[in-house]
Amino acid sequence: MSTRVFSLIIGIDNYKSGGIWNLHSCVDDAKRMKHWLVDALSVPKDQIRVLIDSHATKEMIEDAFMEHLVNNPAIEEGDGILIYFAGHGSSLPAPPNWYQSNATHNANVQVLCPYDHDTKSALGRVSGISDRSFHALLDDLASSKGDNITVLLDCCFTPSQTKSDGLHRRVTRWTSTAKATPDDLYRDLWSGARGKHSPRSGFFTADLPSHVLLAACPAGGKAIEGKEGGKFTNGFLHIVSQLPLHSTPYSQLMECLRKAPAGPQQAVCIGKYEHRHLFNDVPFDIDRRLSSATLNTATGLLKIDIGDIHGIVEGTEFSLHFYNRRHSHNPPVAFAIVSEVHATCCFARVKPPEARIPETCWAKVRRWNNYRPFRVHLKVTLSSFLRMWKLGHNLPTKPGHSQSSLNGLNILKVKQPNLADISLNVGRQCVTVVQHKPILSEDEKPTVKIEGKTGPEVIDDAALFNMHLVHKNLKSPLRNLVHMELYRLDPLSWSKSGVNYLHDGVATIPYEAGAIYQVLLRNRSMVDLWAYLAYMDPTKYSITLLYRPDSSDQTPPLPSQGYLEIGSGKQGSEALSFAISEHKHIQAGYLKLFLSSTPTNMNTLEHDPLPHWSADLDSDGISTSVSMIPIWDTALASIEFINHPDGNSLMPCGQRAHPTNNH
Known part of the structure; x- marks a missing residue:
């Protein structure tokens, strides 16, 4: 499952101007930040824009900011946004009337140094991206996409102050600006910052309303790099791999960073929302691979809410965890081996026996112990x-x-x-x-x-x-008692517009873009049932739950001698839809139905779910009240969509494929 985080990452080692010291690890830091987003937070690569060295000119940075962030239709309000800069910082004397307050008329203007900093352009001398321009860009972004914006700056804006500090000049991410003038600052202003004074002095303003700033050092401090990279970036990437980020505010994260033995001692966190969690919790949603577990202190057995219906067998091994959040540091605290399996739960012994675990925790399958490899x-x-x-x-x-x-x-x-x-x-x-x-x-x-x-x-x-x-129940207690039907719906009336496509567990459907469908389940058994419907895509090996009932309602949705419409058009039940690539002639998949006489959490079934089908997804909770020995079963149907250039199917429904296993 991908993460709704978008990022602009900038790293500059080699500068165009011969008067600027080149750096050594900013590009590597930028690449490591990208890898962290992709590998640790599951951010898709197309949601990350990386600009390095000569591709990080002032104009290219501003263009990427607008195209990839502000004007990107894929970004919705509230999505997480990360802006990262590793390179030189600098400062210039403020031109007249730059600031609102007369008290700051002698202040310097802090600037981020792009690749072409302090060199000639067609319009004049490049004076960098000033704090005033940067804040205007961020204000535009916040107005368009919301204030879930994180800025990481691994640079500094003041020179070395002592003779000994000069020894670190080659590893300090600061440079002087020799040729650009205060007038160049006005010419280089971002359009959104023109015509008004700057209310803020520098990047380090405590009341930042648009974003949270994490920086290598405060105003007047130094940002140092070493063989392992920037001290700040290296410390940040280390600390985020060690903390439960879903419960760690920005301010606490930076406090941990400052206390780390090799961490940057002066790292700062500034902004109105410094007490939020990283990216406002966007990447840290529920991890459905984990099941709730409860320890019986008297017997020493752990009851785990996953069982035979999910594929659990005796000898299945679990790792045990404190949390069930994705992308947040959550190492195993112990392990458990299943000794007893029931329809929708199992019992396991903690390993090692002396391990101390909480009475309630979360379990993740470590080894399924499947008998047939x-x-x-x-x-x-x-x-x-x-x-x-x-x-x-x-x-x-x-x-x-x-x-x-x-x-x-x-x-x-x-x-x-x-x-x-x-x-x-x-x-x-x-x-x-x-x-x-x-x-x-x-x-x-x-x-x-x-x-x-x-x-x-x-x-x-x-x-x-x-x-x-x-996977199926070999006893097949509901064989021939539950039937699955598939219909196309009229998009206006949401009434069935044709015959049942499913025959002996097979459906061959002429593809029509935008068509909507309904699955109808008929229960001829004497048992009220909970039904869970999944779509399984063999072209991507993805499994997506199309329907799971709201288990806060204690009434099973598929009653004995009754029926259930999935995609009925009623409130809370969206129709099913399917899309295939234009160049594909045939696309096939499976509908798999899981049935249980008691509610169960089937979220662990989902694997890399992708939005090819859309459907109603209700709450994740399950009921633990059981009045009888639970039973379970499955049904499987195969579906082929035929995409013919002239809009006609190759052959009548049900005559192409052969039956798969069904009830």
């Missing part, structure tokens, strides 16, 4: 030989020695494709996967290309996807 065949070509050799070297080939993947599933390499679940080839730009089992039809084996992920990541995703796809 996920089998992978590697398709080696001449161009991919080295990459495939490295991948295959880490995959075991003998049963009983199967490797546990990142998601905790057993993986096994096989020599023949007919024995494999998938065949895989790792190219330079993407990973190509041929899916063998299960397949949507007998006459073709779907091939998908996945970009942006490594071979191990794709294998990991495919293994977890396959486990949830084929």
Whole structure:
């Protein structure tokens, strides 16, 4: 799941002017900040703009600020925004009437130094990005996108004050401005700052209403870099990896940074919202991979709210955690091994037994203990030989020695494709996967290309996807008692506009952009049921919950001898929609229905959910009241959308694919 954080990152080592000392680690710091956003906070790369060295001129920085941030339609009000600058700072004498107050008429103007600082341009001498221009830019951004803005400045604005300080000149992120004049400051002003005095002196103003400023040092301090990078940036990246960020305010984060042994002692946090959490908690939503757990102190057993319906078996291993927040430091405090499995929960013993854990905590599957390993065949070509050799070297080939993947599933390499679940080839730009089992039809084996992920990541995703796809209750207590139907809806009346597309668990649908659908469930059993519907996309190995009932309502949504409409058009029940790429002729997926006689939390099922389908998603809580031994079952339907250039389907509904396993 991606994070709604957007960023402009600037790092400058090499300056255009020969009179400015070049730095050594600002570019590396900028790249490390990007990696932190991508790797630790799951920010998509296209939400990050990085400008380094000659690409970080004054004009390019201002253009990127407006294009990537202020005028970016993808950014919604309240999204997190990070602006990072590593390079030189400087200062110039303030020109007449620069500040509102006469008391500041002799003050200097602090500036950020772009690549072309203090050099000639077509319009004159570049005097940098002044504090007044920067605040005007931030005011424009806050007016457009909200005040969830974080600014990190790893630079300083004053020269060395003593002779000994001069020894650190080459590692201090400050430079003098030799040629630009106070008049150049007026000419270089951002348009939004023209025609009015500057109410603020410098970047360090305590009442900043538009953003929170985290800086390497206060006014008059020094920003130093070393072999490991900027002292401030290095300390910041270290400390954010050690703190539960979902419960750590900016001010406390910086206090921890100042107290760290190798941290920048003068780092400052300034702004009206300094007591907010980082990015106002936007990246730190609920981590659905974790399930609630309760310790029975008398028996020593841990009850975990995940069970047989989710794929838990005896021997499944969990790690135990204090929190259930994404992207926030949350190391395991202990481990647990399942000894008893029920329909919607399990019981586990804490490991080691003497481990001290709270009575309520959160559990994450560490090893599923799947009895049948996920089998992978590697398709080696001449161009991919080295990459495939490295991948295959880490995959075991003998049963009983199967490797546990990142998601905790057993993986096994096989020599023949007919024995494999998938065949895989790792190219330079993407990973190509041929899916063998299960397949949507007998006459073709779907091939998908996945970009942006490594071979191990794709294998990991495919293994977890396959486990949830084929998992079922072998006893099938609801076989032929619950039926799933799929209808297209009229977009105006929201009434059914055609026949049921699903026949024997298969639907072949002529694709129409913007079409909406409804799933109808009929319950002919004698049991009231809780229903959970997921869409499983084999082209991305994503699993998205389309419907989960509001369990605060104690009435099961699928009553005995009754029905449930998913996408009914009624309030709180959005219709289902589907979109496929224009160049694709066929796109296929699965609808998987989970049924339980008691409410259960199915959020752990979701894996890299993507917004191809839209549907009603209700609350996450579950009821713990159980009046009978719970039962559970599943149903599976395969769907193929046919995208024909002339708008006609290739063949009538239900005649292309062969039945998949259904009730």
